[in-house]
Amino acid sequence: MEPLIPEKAKISPFLVFFLVHTMQFGIGILGFQRLIALTAGYDAWISVIIAGLSIHVILWMMYRILDTVNGDIMSANSYVFGKKVGRLITLPYVLYFLCVALTTLRTFIEVVQVWMFQDMSTFWYAFAFCVLAIYIIFGGFRIVTGIAFFGVVLPSYLIFTFFFTFPYADLRNLLPVFDHSIKDLVKAAYQMSLTYLGYEVLLFFYPFIKDPQKSKKWAHFGVFFTTILYTAITIITFSYFSEGQLQKNIWATLTIWKVVEMPFVERFEYIGIANWNIVILPNLCIALWCGSRILKRAVHLKQKYGVLLLTTIVLITINFFKTREQINTLISYTGKISFFLNYVYIPLLFILVLIVKKVKK
Amino acid sequence: MGWFSKQDKVLERETLEKTLKRSNDFKKVSYINEPTNKQFSFWFISTLIDENILQENVLPYLLEKPFEKIEDVKKIIALADVQISNNPSEIEQKLFNGYALLTLESDSHHFVFLAAHKELVRSISPPEVEFSVIGPKEAFVESINQNVNLIRKRLPVKELIVQELIVGSLSKTKVSILYLEGIVDPANVKTVMERLKNIKFDAITDSSYIVQLISDNKNSPFPQLLDTERPDRVTAILAEGKIAIFVDGSPHALITPTTLVEFFSSFEDYFLNWMLSSFFRLIRLFAVAFSILVTPIYVAALSYHYELIPTDLMNTLVTSRRDIPLPPILEALFLELTIELLREAGARLPTKVGQTIGIVGGIVIGTASVEAGLTSNVLLIIVALAALASFTTPVYKMGNAIRLLRFPFLFFAELWGLLGIVLCFCFLMTHLLRLTSLNRPFLEPLYPPRITDLKDSLIRLPFSKQSLRPQTLRTKKPVRYPFNNKSDIDE
Numbered sequence: 001m002e003p004l005i006p007e008k009a010k011i012s013p014f015l016v017f018f019l020v021h022t023m024q025f026g027i028g029i030l031g032f033q034r035l036i037a038l039t040a041g042y043d044a045w046i047s048v049i050i051a052g053l054s055i056h057v058i059l060w061m062m063y064r065i066l067d068t069v070n071g072d073i074m075s076a077n078s079y080v081f082g083k084k085v086g087r088l089i090t091l092p093y094v095l096y097f098l099c100v101a102l103t104t105l106r107t108f109i110e111v112v113q114v115w116m117f118q119d120m121s122t123f124w125y126a127f128a129f130c131v132l133a134i135y136i137i138f139g140g141f142r143i144v145t146g147i148a149f150f151g152v153v154l155p156s157y158l159i160f161t162f163f164f165t166f167p168y169a170d171l172r173n174l175l176p177v178f179d180h181s182i183k184d185l186v187k188a189a190y191q192m193s194l195t196y197l198g199y200e201v202l203l204f205f206y207p208f209i210k211d212p213q214k215s216k217k218w219a220h221f222g223v224f225f226t227t228i229l230y231t232a233i234t235i236i237t238f239s240y241f242s243e244g245q246l247q248k249n250i251w252a253t254l255t256i257w258k259v260v261e262m263p264f265v266e267r268f269e270y271i272g273i274a275n276w277n278i279v280i281l282p283n284l285c286i287a288l289w290c291g292s293r294i295l296k297r298a299v300h301l302k303q304k305y306g307v308l309l310l311t312t313i314v315l316i317t318i319n320f321f322k323t324r325e326q327i328n329t330l331i332s333y334t335g336k337i338s339f340f341l342n343y344v345y346i347p348l349l350f351i352l353v354l355i356v357k358k359v360k361k
Numbered sequence: 362m363g364w365f366s367k368q369d370k371v372l373e374r375e376t377l378e379k380t381l382k383r384s385n386d387f388k389k390v391s392y393i394n395e396p397t398n399k400q401f402s403f404w405f406i407s408t409l410i411d412e413n414i415l416q417e418n419v420l421p422y423l424l425e426k427p428f429e430k431i432e433d434v435k436k437i438i439a440l441a442d443v444q445i446s447n448n449p450s451e452i453e454q455k456l457f458n459g460y461a462l463l464t465l466e467s468d469s470h471h472f473v474f475l476a477a478h479k480e481l482v483r484s485i486s487p488p489e490v491e492f493s494v495i496g497p498k499e500a501f502v503e504s505i506n507q508n509v510n511l512i513r514k515r516l517p518v519k520e521l522i523v524q525e526l527i528v529g530s531l532s533k534t535k536v537s538i539l540y541l542e543g544i545v546d547p548a549n550v551k552t553v554m555e556r557l558k559n560i561k562f563d564a565i566t567d568s569s570y571i572v573q574l575i576s577d578n579k580n581s582p583f584p585q586l587l588d589t590e591r592p593d594r595v596t597a598i599l600a601e602g603k604i605a606i607f608v609d610g611s612p613h614a615l616i617t618p619t620t621l622v623e624f625f626s627s628f629e630d631y632f633l634n635w636m637l638s639s640f641f642r643l644i645r646l647f648a649v650a651f652s653i654l655v656t657p658i659y660v661a662a663l664s665y666h667y668e669l670i671p672t673d674l675m676n677t678l679v680t681s682r683r684d685i686p687l688p689p690i691l692e693a694l695f696l697e698l699t700i701e702l703l704r705e706a707g708a709r710l711p712t713k714v715g716q717t718i719g720i721v722g723g724i725v726i727g728t729a730s731v732e733a734g735l736t737s738n739v740l741l742i743i744v745a746l747a748a749l750a751s752f753t754t755p756v757y758k759m760g761n762a763i764r765l766l767r768f769p770f771l772f773f774a775e776l777w778g779l780l781g782i783v784l785c786f787c788f789l790m791t792h793l794l795r796l797t798s799l800n801r802p803f804l805e806p807l808y809p810p811r812i813t814d815l816k817d818s819l820i821r822l823p824f825s826k827q828s829l830r831p832q833t834l835r836t837k838k839p840v841r842y843p844f845n846n847k848s849d850i851d852e
Contacts, residue, residue: 008535112780117665125777132787139795146794146808147787267668274779281787 002234005207013144013215019205019286020222022148023198025229026283027107030276031251032195032230033237036202040188042173042243045234051196052227054189056220058342059199061350065181066206068353074204074297078274080352087298094298096341097291099334100198101314104283105129106321108276115254115273126318129284130311134357136285137307141208144285146299151282155275159229161268162236169239193343194335195230198283199223200342204290215274225323285360370468374449378404379664381456392420394539396427405461406450411479413438415461419475421464434463442476446542457533469803482507488590490757493629500590505535505609511592512539516599520544526557529565535609536571539595544602546835550800553604553617568611577797584758585798587616589621594628602836607703609683619800620806620833622818625649630821639820646819648750653766655747656693657774658780660738663689665778690775696744697767699726704748704764 036044069075073093078086095149109122136147202219209215249255260268292306299307321327381387381404391402401423401771403415418439426437426774435443447470450710452462465471486506488500501508509523520542528536538553565571568588576585588596590613595605598616606615616623625645629637662669663678669719670678685692707715727745731738747767754760768787773781798802806814814831816822828844830836 015809099791115777116780120777125780128784132784132791133595135788136791136794139791142809143794146804147791149808149810150794264671264674265669266671267666269781270669273784277783278787279779332723 007210009140009142010208010210011142013209013211014150014218015145015208016202016215017218017222017225018148018152019145019282020199020202021226022151022279022282023093023201023286024196024223024226025152026280027104027111027197027276028195029230029233030111030253031249032192033252034235034250035191036188036244037238037243037246039191040180040184042238044188045174045190045231045238046177046346047185047192048231049183049227049235051192052187052223053239054193054228054343055196055199055223055227058346059219060203061346062202063219065346065350065353066203066212068357072206072293072297074294076203076349076353080349080356090294090298093153093341094101094291094294096334096337097287097294098310098313098317099330099337101284101287101291101310102317102321103331103334104280104287105314106318106327108280109318110324110327111251111254111276112273115251115269123315123319126315129281130315132281133285133288134307136281138304141205144282144289148282151278155279158272158275161257161260161272162233165236165240165256167338169236171235173239174235175357177213180334181233188337189234192230193339194332196226197335197338197342199340200346201286204293217333239277246287364575370447374452376448377452392424395424397426397429398574400466402466403461404456404462404464406456409457409459410461410477412477414477415475419461419463419477419661428690429466431468431473434473438475440475442473442474443591445471446474454503459595477483480504480506485511491591491755493591493596493627495593495634496632497593499592499808500594501612501614502823503610503612505537505607508592508607508612510540510613512599512605515592515596516541521599522653524550524554526554526562526573527773528557528562530561530563532564532566534565536565537607539599539605539607541599544600544830544836545604546602546837548836549604549618549799553606557606565608566610568606568608568613568615571606571608572615577800580794581792582762582851583621583793583796583803584624584756584762584802585617585619585796587619587756588613588758589616589628591628596775597628597631601842602830602834602838614817618801618834619803620798620801621793621796621803621820622807624759625754626817626821634824639822642820643754645755648753649763652747652750653763653770653814654695654782655743655769656740656767657785658779659690659743660693660771661774661778661782667779669779670846678737678739681739684734685737687735691741693744693771696736696740697732697771698731700748701745701764768808801833806831 003308014254033044036047040047065076066072069079070194074086074090074341076086080086081089105126106122109120109125112125113120113122136143199219199222235252237246237256240256241249241252246252254269257272258267259270262268265271288307291310292303295301295306295309296303321330322324378389382389384406386406386408387404388407389402391400393400405415417676422437422439423434428434429439429449435445451474452472455474456462459476460468460474461477463473463475473475482504483502485502487498491500500512503512506806515523515560518541521539521541523539525535525537526534529678536557538550538667540550554573557571560571562574572584572586572588573579574703578585595614599605603619604617605749606617608615626642627645633641663682667675682689687695699722701788703718703726706722710718723745723838727741730736731741751764754763765797769788770782770785773785775781777784793804794802794808803807805811806818811832813829814833816826817831828841830839830841
């Protein structure tokens with residue numbers, strides 16, 4: 001009983017690359033370096049790679065699950081637990097995506113308030129952003145994917161800005177390698193996995209891929225690309241800052257932009273943050289799309305109303321997060337839920353699906 | 362029964378005659394055939410027909426040669442288009458399409474339609490809107506027959522299909538669609554035909570009406586059908602597998618489906634070497650970005666982000682703005698509105714007066730407002746350059762849309778600075794993503810990304826690389842001409 005998705009709403013397999021990559025690459029990149037360096041010192045770049053590699057395993061499991069049931073996560077849950085329980089188990093994902101949407105939007109607005117406009121109204125900016133998101137999602141999944149595509153392609157020129165650090169970089173900062181315990185490395189990898197979150201959206205848009213088998217390599221490539229970018233930025237940051245310096249910078253990436261100098265631009269981080277709008281936008285849209293999609297699948301709420309409902313909730317709750325501590329709590333809770341869903345629930349579901357498949361045969 | 366219906370038909374004809382007689386250009390003239398003494402008469406609208414045709418090709422024969430029945434008429438007159446009918450409901454339509462009606466007194470149920478159109482045709486002139494320095498100098502005129510002729514001459518193959526239909530309940534405008542069978546996607550033809558048939562409108566006076574009536578999204582400032590006055594351009598797109606729509610009375614043909622990048626390609630690009638044309642296209646795209654963004658960036662930078670500007674540049678800006686009493690946004694709006702006023706006045710006035718207005722506006726108002734301390738001269742330069750840049754768009758309607766876009770950007774720049782500009786850009790991007798032309802994505806080949814279609818979009822590769830038709834059109838023959846075999850060195 002899979003609802004048929006019309007062919008014209010489906011996307012080409014290679015666009016999965018952009019969907020997966022853009023969802024992983026969001027607000028976290030602006031300031032993840034300090035946290036991992038706190039745990040694993042300047043060996044943390046190894047943790048970045050470890051965490052990146054672990055995702056490939058999870059991604060492989062996801063594809064096995066989805067291939068077996070030939071549907072989204074809701075079909076998988078129903079396959080294992082039966083229809084009613086399956087629906088019930090999928091519903092918490094709505095809450096999760098609400099948290100993701102809220103975190104992305106609130107953190108970005110916080111960055112703006114810290115770096116650009118101290119007295120910018122959280123609500124009104126969030127409102128404009130949500131109207132935009134609604135406009136995008138109402139266009140259908142193809143438009144959401146289009147935003148993901150441009151969200152990766154248009155800001156990609158920012159990569160070049162990191163070259164400005166090269167004259168000041170000192171790779172010897174990374175030495176000596178392996179002066180932290182394995183435990184520390186794993187702990188940092190755990191922290192890093194929170195920054196990497198987002199690839200689980202695959203569980204929801206899988207039925208929208210034209211030829212899902214072909215999309216596998218693109219999904220893996222997307223994760224691989226993210227890992228490379230994060231590793232490169234980690235190494236650049238570590239070679240640019242000394243360990244003590246880095247601890248004083250919450251948004252290390254933004255600080256790096258301060259060295260960018262051009263004859264017509266002085267403070268490049270302003271342009272960087274403004275451009276980050278385009279990076280954040282697909283994250284918000286995909287999260288809201290997934291949330292409303294589950295609502296449609298589980299409780300048969302029209303997706304239109306689902307989107308409106310979710311954005312209303314986001315717009316109301318965003319006003320409650322005012323201080324750094326509150327925002328930090330929100331981020332860490334979202335991270336923990338995501339870690340649980342990806343590293344505990346997915347392997348569990350993977351095993352269950354395999355068992356049920358054997359039993360049904 | 363037969364008798365009644367015959368009687369009805371005579372009645373119908375008589376009521377029609379009564380209505381027609383109220384117009385003074387309706388003529389009914391009677392004559393007598395000399396050999397047989399039979400009386401016959403003509404009905405016609407004198408303003409629509411060429412009376413010479415009647416006088417030279419019809420009347421002499423009818424007066425002198427004997428004829429008995431209505432069928433004989435066909436044999437004796439020297440006219441190709443002669444139709445015999447007994448249906449009075451056709452009369453009105455035929456009369457107003459330039460036919461003369463011939464009736465015999467002896468036979469009140471049959472009558473003959475004689476084609477005697479008077480074609481008032483303007484001679485073909487060089488293109489004015491899409492002027493090109495090199496290349497053909499023919500442009501379409503208002504007569505649909507002449508326009509189709511211009512295309513037929515360039516594509517003398519039987520695959521070129523012309524389908525006609527009548528649109529508009531009052532204007533009865535003739536609309537033709539042209540396509541190359543065997544190349545075009547039949548689904549596209551079907552969609553166009555259906556949309557044209559579904560038009561509910563009374564008077565269609567130009568192809569621009571059709572654009573607004575059959576566009577996918579009617580609430581968009583962007584034109585979704587390309588209009589052109591160049592027969593060579595229409596020929597080129599027909600060969601690509603697109604559809605052209607001609608409307609009688611309009612010197613602009615419509616092209617569908619189109620993509621956004623097509624609006625920034627001038628047809629002259631194809632006459633130039635590929636490197637030059639690619640360069641010009643990139644210049645044009647830069648001009649579009651410049652004309653939309655530069656004033657908003659000025660407003661954003663001077664309202665919020667002083668830190669963004671390096672010290673040396675800042676000095677220049679501060680000096681020029683030192684005595685200006687207005688905030689940047691009002692200053693920018695004042696100048697933008699002035700430019701728009703000048704443009705609008707120039708467009709509405711006769712050419713000679715228009716030139717004067719241009720000089721008065723450009724030099725006098727500009728200099729005076731700087732000297733009066735209303736605007737800074739830096740902004741004056743910026744706004745003037747932006748206006749200039751907006752005129753580089755080859756398609757007039759697209760240029761208008763781009764000029765309008767500046768104002769929402771200004772509004773957002775005033776609201777949230779650079780962030781606002783990017784946010785507004787995201788709105789624009791979403792709008793463009795959602796647009797379709799004939800159900801095909803408007804942003805193709807940028808999104809959905811199709812690398813092979815990039816060969817003729819932002820840049821134009823040489824003809825040797827253009828052997829494939831655009832993928833987005835789903836043509837029946839994807840290959841335009843055979844590939845060049847790539848040979849190795851010294852082979």
